[in-house]
Amino acid sequence: MAANTNKGFGLLFEMGCGKTRTAIAIAGAAYEKGAIQRVLVIAPTSVVSVWPKEIAEVADFKVTCKALLGTKQQRIRMIEDLQAFPFKALKVAVINYESTWRDGLFEKLQEYDADLIICDESQRIKTHDAEQSKAIHKLGDQARYKLILSGTPVQNDAIDIWSQYRFLDASIFGRNFYQFRNRYAIMGGFNRKQIVGYKDLDGLIRKEHSIAFRITKEEAIDLPEQTFIKRKVQLGKKEKDLYNQIKRSSYAELSNGDKITATTVLTRLLRLQQLAGGFLVTDDSDKPELVNTAKLDALQDIIEDYVLGAGKKLVIFARFIPEVTAIMKMIDKTFQKTGKKQVAIYGAIKKEDRGPIIKQFQEDPDTVIIVGQIDTLGVGVTLTAADTCVYYSKNFNYATYEQSLSRIHRIGQRNTCTYIDLETEGTVDEMIGKALARKEDMAKTVVDDWRAYFE
CATH class of the missing domain: 3.40.50.10810 (Tandem AAA-ATPase domain)
Structure with a gap:
């Protein structure tokens, strides 16, 4: 033709x-x-x-x-x-x-x-x-x-x-x-x-x-109540080489140690997870440095398409404070001249201030994103103004993850709920996702399975 x-x-x-x-x-x-x-x-x-x-x-x-x-x-x-x-x-x-x-x-x-x-x-x-x-x-x-x-x-x-x-x-x-x-x-x-x-x-x-x-979701009557989507992102070559270097050194340190404990394994996994999110914590600094924006760029794509494009509200979960801070800065830049607003709840936000923040997200049509640490925002609040949430990063605890799923999927929600996992390819992100899918608490299994995370 x-x-x-x-x-x-x-x-x-x-x-x-x-x-x-x-x-x-x-x-x-x-x-x-x-x-x-x-x-x-x-x-x-x-x-x-x-x-x-x-x-x-x-x-x-x-x-x-x-x-x-x-x-x-x-x-x-x-x-x-x-x-x-x-x-x-x-x-x-x-x-x-x-x-x-x-x-x-x-x-x-x-x-x-x-x-x-x-x-x-x-x-x-x-x-x-x-x-x-x-x-x-x-x-x-x-x-x-x-x-x-x-x-x-x-x-x-x-x-x-x-x-x-x-x-x-x-x-x-x-x-x-x-x-x-x-x-x-x-x-x-x-x-x-x-x-x-x-x-x-x-x-x-x-x-x-x-x-x-x-x-539309409302018309798709065969959709399950909850839909899970994975968005894969990739580290650059420099960050990938650094990730593998940290992984090898962690394996060597654990192999040569006297006793393997959950704390020692999880501490090293945390560093890998931070790098998968784009942040590097060097040995001589306590302040993480943003070295890769792959996840932030993927999240910005979602915000532009789903929030600014479709006019929907969005919940964003992240594990680490530097991630929350970087996400909020990116959203501020994305929302310039749009009239849209974001709110956030994380560890430093006083408990008495959290209720008004939730109310604002639930009721104000211009407040379209709420960002929070999964341990803080993922428990005990109702966020049904949104039917979609993004996991920038997760923690190792299945109970916390399960609780976070219920922030949008609860009484008052009229739409199918969509969950988008941002996973950095070839990193601990994928292992965390698989463990949570099996309903496992990694903290309870890492001692026996630690080699699988660092080999």
């Missing part, structure tokens, strides 16, 4: 409603019918490494998938490896939005010539004149088929939809942004250059949904 025949469709599913798996099923069905051979998935950086794992878990067709991470040359080499793959299988390349328009990579993606391009969280191309958006429009013009995945295709302004549909199917809203704006926006302000309102939004929505399918 020739290019530019406008074979595009939108999966406008809220978080937790299965848009990734639906997209994989669509790609698989198209491959089995002989319609496609090569897929390009464009996703937020924090989601790039999730796609290969989802594909491996659910695909019942032959597929080879590469997450294009690393240096530019490493990414180009992975595309070339996909192109040269000698066996019959669906070829899938996954790349982050920011890399698509870089010199060398853009040309290589054009050469890859994907039959199907999937834009995950497509609101990332909402700005019509951004270099990133224009590059993806060009790639879309070349592709035979296109999908956009988003729970929030329109974030703050109705005009956000134009760029996404320019990629998806230019026949819906046209190829000229200003004609689209003149059709649906009411201009005013200084020199009539500001959008002060909209017109014919019903017509806009009808056109949008003519090639899209919308699902």
Whole structure:
């Protein structure tokens, strides 16, 4: 089928409603019918490494998938490896939005010539004149088929939809942004250059949904009451080498020690967990230093999409005070000029001050995030104004974790609850997650199993 025949469709599913798996099923069905051979998935950086794992878990067709991470040359080499793959299988390349328009990579993606391009969280191309958006429009013009995945295709302004549909199917809203704006926006302000309102939004929505399918959590009656999502993040090479160095030295110290105790093992695991969260505590300092922002960046992605985009409230749990502080600083920066607010509860917040903070989060529509230490915020409070919470980090105690799950999943909650675990790949984060999934208290098992954490 020739290019530019406008074979595009939108999966406008809220978080937790299965848009990734639906997209994989669509790609698989198209491959089995002989319609496609090569897929390009464009996703937020924090989601790039999730796609290969989802594909491996659910695909019942032959597929080879590469997450294009690393240096530019490493990414180009992975595309070339996909192109040269000698066996019959669906070829899938996954790349982050920011890399698509870089010199060398853009040309290589054009050469890859994907039959199907999937834009995950497509609101990332909402700005019509951004270099990133224009590059993806060009790639879309070349592709035979296109999908956009988003729970929030329109974030703050109705005009956000134009760029996404320019990629998806230019026949819906046209190829000229200003004609689209003149059709649906009411201009005013200084020199009539500001959008002060909209017109014919019903017509806009009808056109949008003519090639899209919308699902909300309320409509997805088969969803379980609680949905668990893992977002994998990666340390940089320098931090990964440092992590492995600390792990090796911990193993050596424990092996040469007279007696292994839970305290000695857990102390060393704490240092590894702090590094997995991006913080390094050096031997000559008590103050942790932020050395990697992978988790913070992944959390910011969620806040931009879910809170600012979908207009939802969010609970964020973290274990360590430096993490809480860094999260709050990031949120302050993200919320600039939005009118949105955050609150926080951690060990230093007096008990008599916590009730008003909870009340503010529950009742004030502009207070959209509450951040807290899991030991402090995770017990005995009601946070049902949110139906989603993010675990930046967890502690080792299953009872505390179980209690924290119930902050949003309790009487008064009307929606399916979603829990997002941020796990740094190849670190103690994954071991903590597995232990809690088995309902284990690590403090009770680390003495017998300590080698597994440091080998």
